[in-house]
Amino acid sequence: MAPPLVLDIDGTLTRADGGIDPRAFDALREWEAPIVLATGKAFPYPVALCHFMDISERVVAEHGGIVCADDEVRVTVDDASRAADAARAFVERGGQMGWGRADTVNRWRETEVAVRYDADEALLRAVAEEFGVELVDTGYAYHLKLPGVAKGDGVRSVAETLALEPADFVAVGDSENDVSTFEVVGESYAVANADDRARDAADHVTEGAHLDGTLEALAACRDR
Template sequence: MSPPLALDIDGTLTSSAGGIDPRAFEALRGWDAPVVLATGKAFPYPVALCHFMDLPERVIAENGGVVYADDEVTVTVPDADRPREAAQAFVDRGGDLGWGAADTVNRWRETEVAVRRDADDALLRAVAEEFGLDVVDTGYAYHLKLPGVEKGEGLRAVAATLGLDPAAFVAVGDSENDVSTFEVAGESFAVANADDRARAAADRVTDGAHMDGTLEALAARRDR
């Protein structure tokens, strides 16, 4: 039997252009073990992706801030107001979150705030330090979040809900926010487009990038 999977989305299940690679649908529907989508995106996004992929809704969202499996939703952040307060301070001091008036990136976000990567990085990090927050660069956005909120802790929570050992999971990702997942999972793959921290933390780096790399990782584990 195949091992359970913990998969990042952006840069991992996507093409180089950024949209979901259609090959992900067939590959994951046919996987004969639990699949968990672990992302920095707001909670509704991975839930919707599970729905359209016809997968059970098993989700680690907002870099571990929200966890969902077997009809249990857990918000792991004790002080969700602090990132929002820091984001407002950033804006008040001349910063721009960068998503426009509707801000659908943060509209449904519960535990952190995402900021476009072309924002004033120095100002953002200064505000984050003042509020005791971390800034994580996922390659898609900067994330203002509380220290200790990690995808890896989300994987521990999902595994416990599913009655599985976290070390049974194979993780695939591409960014520094996947490092904690790699540390918790029993085996990890960084796709070829991964940043330096993810590459250094992974057990293996694939030859292929984006979905090509993910398919390479899945083939390696299915063939064992």
């Protein structure tokens, strides 16, 4: 029997050159158990992906800052102003957010702030420390968020809504922001392109990278 899944998006459902790998659409639509998309992206992005994949809206967004399951949406951060203040200070001191004037990466973000990966990391880390916010490196962007907010907590919340245990889930991810998820689920897979922290925290590391690795993990947990 197929287990419920927690899946990261970037690096996990994508191609090596970026963008969702189209094979993910049929693979997830045909999965018989609940699927949770757990990501650092702003809330509308994984929700839209659920719509396009024709799967239920079960989402952990912004590293656990927003959780959605079975028609319930919960914002887990009471005050995101500290992250916004840190981002403002970063720009005032010469840093670049990197997303252009429209900044659609942050336009709908509610609980944290994302900065492009080619930003001044040293300056960003200094500002994060000064403002008491956590800097998360996903391999695709830097995220300024409040300490104590994590994907794993969002997974616990979704599991409770679905009347499941976190240990019932199998997770697949690729970066340090997936470690908290790996710590709460019953079984975890890091795809071959994962960073060292994700690889060290996972129960298994796939031979395949990106979606190839995810499909490898899904085949393994379906057939166990």
